[in-house]
Amino acid sequence: MNATSAARALFVEAFSSTPIGTWSAPGRVNLIGEHTDYNDGFVLPFAIQHRTAVSLGLRDDDRIRVVSALTGDTVEVALRALDSLFPAQRDEVPDWARYPLGVAWALGAEGRRGVDLAFASNVPIGAGLSSSAAIESATAAALNDVWQLGLDRSTLARAGRRAENDAVGAPTGIMDQMASMTGRADAAIFLDCRTLTAELVDLGFVDAGLELVVIDTGVAHAHASGGYGDRRTACERGAAALGVAALRDVRVEDLPRAAELLDNVTFRRVRHIVTENQRVIDTVQVLRSEGPRAIGPLLVASHASMRDDFEISVPELDTAVEASLAAGALGARMTGGGFGGAAIALVARDDVDAVVDAATAAFAASGFRAPTCFTVAPSAGAARDD
Numbered sequence: 001m002n003a004t005s006a007a008r009a010l011f012v013e014a015f016s017s018t019p020i021g022t023w024s025a026p027g028r029v030n031l032i033g034e035h036t037d038y039n040d041g042f043v044l045p046f047a048i049q050h051r052t053a054v055s056l057g058l059r060d061d062d063r064i065r066v067v068s069a070l071t072g073d074t075v076e077v078a079l080r081a082l083d084s085l086f087p088a089q090r091d092e093v094p095d096w097a098r099y100p101l102g103v104a105w106a107l108g109a110e111g112r113r114g115v116d117l118a119f120a121s122n123v124p125i126g127a128g129l130s131s132s133a134a135i136e137s138a139t140a141a142a143l144n145d146v147w148q149l150g151l152d153r154s155t156l157a158r159a160g161r162r163a164e165n166d167a168v169g170a171p172t173g174i175m176d177q178m179a180s181m182t183g184r185a186d187a188a189i190f191l192d193c194r195t196l197t198a199e200l201v202d203l204g205f206v207d208a209g210l211e212l213v214v215i216d217t218g219v220a221h222a223h224a225s226g227g228y229g230d231r232r233t234a235c236e237r238g239a240a241a242l243g244v245a246a247l248r249d250v251r252v253e254d255l256p257r258a259a260e261l262l263d264n265v266t267f268r269r270v271r272h273i274v275t276e277n278q279r280v281i282d283t284v285q286v287l288r289s290e291g292p293r294a295i296g297p298l299l300v301a302s303h304a305s306m307r308d309d310f311e312i313s314v315p316e317l318d319t320a321v322e323a324s325l326a327a328g329a330l331g332a333r334m335t336g337g338g339f340g341g342a343a344i345a346l347v348a349r350d351d352v353d354a355v356v357d358a359a360t361a362a363f364a365a366s367g368f369r370a371p372t373c374f375t376v377a378p379s380a381g382a383a384r385d386d
């Protein structure tokens, strides 16, 4: 069953009534540009075919109920109570419900009509494919329609981000929500995270006979804690020491001077961001001039920078990348925030099985849990399904 049918079925089961409609939004994979988003830089994600759907029913009061096939529990609150729950009292809300209720809060729920929401998803959870943005964007698209807010897609993406930052407490950037809101088939989104200007870039994977393989390590990452926040702080420290508003304003040519001003760890964090921004720009340029087969070396360089300078890889991700390249992938890198999650490999169609087999064998040889491998196709963003 696809996510849309599953959300409808759950709605009927949980709320014993019929929804007025179903909306859905995709997860995303980031082709290149990691941790650049919160540095006002560039990213190049694309929306994938895996989606989270929400079926919605209108209520006659000011309450909001949410239920998910993932967790099974129903959470209910008054819309006017959301302002006191978020951000201060978020601990009173079950973890998962902070995402949809946080979006309702970020959109300004007080005084709106009550709603019932039932969620179902086929986006892998916690795999770096942004199931969090998928649930936020599906919620934002649905509420924008039924509350007749008339907000554009970047404004809805910002509401999703606010939910993630303030209702959930994960200090993530705007990339995931923008990809989930604005994706198009066969294209990536070249996003300037400073201006939120988004440009679609043709990927041409189909014509070039290429597939993008995701190798999910199964190692869970947790954005709300640990290394992610620490890397953000290091970037802020670097920007302050270099006297710029954000690391976006540092160019590759400025790095020798930065090396003199910064301690070694901060310098390496800065160098990752500065070179990664340039790699995103280069990838767009190479896609347009030479086509997708030529971007492999940029993906490989991105992985090395995350492994060595930003230090957000883990042995499972390095193994996935190395095994893929050895089996003929044109390029490979970890994707997402790091510390677990998935790697991606750009692979000629005929080599997909060899790459999957090589990654699986390498994981077994290292004593890692078997990875989950599948291909992703650049797909459309948030939409109403029925």
Ligand code: ADP
Residues within 6 Å of the ligand: 052, 068, 069, 070, 071, 095, 096, 097, 099, 119, 120, 121, 124, 125, 126, 127, 128, 129, 130, 131, 132, 133, 135, 221, 222, 223
């Ligand atoms: P990722 O975005 O990489 O999948 P995150 O940790 O950012 O990982 O977000 C995953 C969390 O989002 C889940 O643990 C859950 O709380 C919430 N979530 C995502 N999708 C759903 C869903 N369909 N139903 C309920 N909660 C969900």
Ligand code: MG
Residues within 6 Å of the ligand: 130, 131, 132, 133, 223
């Ligand atoms: Mg997420």
